Amino acid sequence: VSPEASPVGGRRLALRFGVLFPLLAGGLLLAATFLPWATAARERLADGVAATAGVLFPLVGYEVRREGPRGRILRAADGHGVKVGTECDALAPMLILAAAVAVSPVAWGRKAAFLVPGLVLLALLNQVRIGHLLWLSQENPDLFRRAHESWWPAGLVLAAAGLFLVWARRRAAPA
Amino acid sequence: VRRAFLGGAALAGAAAVLAFGSPLYARFLAAAVALTHPGVVVRPHGSAMVVHAEPAPGKVSVDGIFWNLPVLVCLWVLVVGGRWRLLTVAVLLLGALQVGMAHLEAGIVLGRTTSLRYGLVRAWHHGAAALLPLAVVAWGALSRPPRHGVAPSEAA
Numbered sequence: 123v124s125p126e127a128s129p130v131g132g133r134r135l136a137l138r139f140g141v142l143f144p145l146l147a148g149g150l151l152l153a154a155t156f157l158p159w160a161t162a163a164r165e166r167l168a169d170g171v172a173a174t175a176g177v178l179f180p181l182v183g184y185e186v187r188r189e190g191p192r193g194r195i196l197r198a199a200d201g202h203g204v205k206v207g208t209e210c211d212a213l214a215p216m217l218i219l220a221a222a223v224a225v226s227p228v229a230w231g232r233k234a235a236f237l238v239p240g241l242v243l244l245a246l247l248n249q250v251r252i253g254h255l256l257w258l259s260q261e262n263p264d265l266f267r268r269a270h271e272s273w274w275p276a277g278l279v280l281a282a283a284g285l286f287l288v289w290a291r292r293r294a295a296p297a
Numbered sequence: 298v299r300r301a302f303l304g305g306a307a308l309a310g311a312a313a314v315l316a317f318g319s320p321l322y323a324r325f326l327a328a329a330v331a332l333t334h335p336g337v338v339v340r341p342h343g344s345a346m347v348v349h350a351e352p353a354p355g356k357v358s359v360d361g362i363f364w365n366l367p368v369l370v371c372l373w374v375l376v377v378g379g380r381w382r383l384l385t386v387a388v389l390l391l392g393a394l395q396v397g398m399a400h401l402e403a404g405i406v407l408g409r410t411t412s413l414r415y416g417l418v419r420a421w422h423h424g425a426a427a428l429l430p431l432a433v434v435a436w437g438a439l440s441r442p443p444r445h446g447v448a449p450s451e452a453a
Contacts, residue, residue: 136439144432151424214424272360276368279427
C-alpha cells in the first residue's frame, strides 16, 4: 500500500485505502457500538472472553474461578477479582485490523491467511491484558485504572497497527 | 538503522508519556473544562479531573481520554517519519477533540446528560479514540506527494 511502489497506480490505490479504511472501520465500530443486535452479540462475546480466560489462565499456573450470573467475574485464589465487561472484548482493534486488511489491494486468499491468525493473536493479547489487570488489581490497585484505561488500549491499538504494517510491507503483493 | 532508532525512540517516548503524562494532562484538561463550564470548579487530581457538582463531586478519568495522543505521535514517527507541520496540526486537532470529550464527560457528571452527549462519549470510548490516530497516520503516509527527481540508475 505504499504510494511510492508505482507512481500512478500505486498512488491511486493508496488514496483509495486512505478513504476506504476510515469509512469501513468507522462504520463497523459504529455498528458494533450502537446496533441492538450487535450489542447483544458483544454480551455473548464477553461471556466467551471470560470463559476462555477461565480455561487459559490455569494452564499458565494462574488459578481463577468464574462467578456471577454470566460467569464474568474472574476471581483469583486469594479472593480478589475483576469483571469482564463488554468493552473488554478487544473488538475495536480487531475491527480496525479487519477493515485495514479488507480494503488492502491484495488477493482475498492472502487477506484471509493473514487475518485469521492476526485476529487470534489480538484475542490472545487481550487475554494477557485481562490476566495482567487481574494481577494488578491485587498487586498495585493504584496502577490498575491507568493500565485499564490507557496503557492497554494504546497497547492493543499499537499491536493491531504493527501487525498490519508488518504484513503490508513484507507479505502483501498487489492482486 | 536511523528508522530503527527513530522507531525505538518513538515507542519509548510514547510509553513514557502514557506512564507519566496523564497527571500533567489532567491539569490542562481541568483548566480547559473549567473555561467551558463557567461557575463549576474543576480541579486536577492525579490522572483525573474532579468536577465539583451537587450533591457530591464526581471524577472524570483523563487516562481514558488522552491515551491516543501518544499513539498518534508514535505511529506518525514510525510510519510517516516527516511532515512535522501536518503532525502538529493533527496533534492540535486531536487535543481539541479531547478537550471536547472532557467537556462532555464533565457535563454528564454534572447531570446534563442527553442521548447525543452520551452517544458521543460512548462512540469515543468504543472505537473512535482508537481509530482516529490510525486514520490520521494513514492519511499522512498515503497522501505524501511522490518524490521528484531522477534516480541515479535512470540517469545512466
